[in-house]
Amino acid sequence: MPVIRVEHVSKSFGTHEVLKDIDFSLEKSEVICIIGSSGSGKSTLLRCMNLLETPSSGSVYFEDEKIGGSQKKINELRARVGMVFQSFNLFSNMTVLENCMSGSMKVLKKSKAEARSTAIMNLKKVGMAPYINALPSQLSGGQKQRVAIARALSMNPEVLLFDEPTSALDPEIVGEVLAVIKQLAKDGLTMVIVTHEMAFARDVSTRTIFMDQGVIAESAAPEILFTNPENPRTKEFLSRFMAG
């Protein structure tokens, strides 16, 4: 049974069709990287998976259950699917620790003590535990993103979605965030990662998807997609990346 299944999903912003009849499914323990040029619909597809974008048509299933119907149902889904954003989106009125406790306390209704120990455990995982008292504004980009990952992990998600997690970071600290994600992959967490880091995508993914103009142009194991792609568009895109 796929964890997330996207069926005939299309999404338009005004007259511009960003996603065109997409079918996609994600199995447990898969790590899928979605690559493609800007505007190809990668982020929109990812955001449809937790209904941050409502598809114009088509359906999204979580463990074979169709999502939607009521806001409550959607919130329940989102509690089980974590998300890490390009711009971190940490709550600026809360400390690092409070950020990581907020979800388990306010959404999962865990006790303060339990929320705290989960938060600390995940902050340790990303190497940010010493910074529990800091406010997001006092951290560097890489630190913020690691906290954001710990915050998402503290909800104990079944799937974690990453929306260009390193695009807002300078080249030197991209590595520290990617290392954290690699470790999560090793731990067997199911993940979908939209990224422009080709080497990372090749190393970490169990399947790589290349998106082009709102459709999935190619979907294959990374060793095939990166070395011997079928689709000429994939070839073109990769050659530009590898050359650059």
Next chain:
Amino acid sequence: MEKSLFDWIIILLKEYGPYFWAGTLVTLETSILGTVLGFIVGYSMGIIRSTPISPEDSAVKRAWSHFVRFLCSGYIKIFRGTPMMVQAMVLYYGLRQGGVNISPFVAAVVVILLNTGAYMAESVRGGISAIDNGQFEGAKAMGMSHFTTMFSVVLPQVFKNLIPEMGNQFITNLKMTSVLNVIGIAELYFVTKTAANTYYRYFEAFLITGVIYLILCEISGRLLSVLEKKMQGKKDYELAPEYFED
């Protein structure tokens, strides 16, 4: 011998000192009570008006949401579009003629709170829309409901940003209570008029009152800047050495 300005001031203070004091207290009570309650109304309006109407909701729920929004904007239009003095007259005498006798004090507080609520509703709406969309998305992606998002993430940030605006509102109310003398509440202005009438010394009496208003506003201003500094939070943070590896 002709009495000087200071002589009159001393006479007025001697004879009407307790009245000035009592009037000051009434001014403070009505404006504090009206402002605080008004803030509650304003924030509630802000929350209600920022609640998304989702296409997933049932038709009844959507119709209800639209109706509530209509009521809110009607209320804001009416109270921002009419003078407070007129509202006080309409409310106080309207109720009296309808056989409901409320005290001028209650009427005054209600008028101030409804006014403050209407103005604050717009400020809060602005404050909410000034919060980065990422804050909402971060909360949404965790499965937080709209109300949880508002109370634990958005409003604390809005509140901090609106402290200067709330200070403005309070100081305005402090002074605007003077127009409520039309419904006979014995606030500072009302008391001053009475004192002035006794000796026909309007200049001296209102000079005293002017100074009192000035002092009240100055004190409020200072208290607010203390609050603002407190809300800014600390610049530094302490590392938790117990969590360092090795």
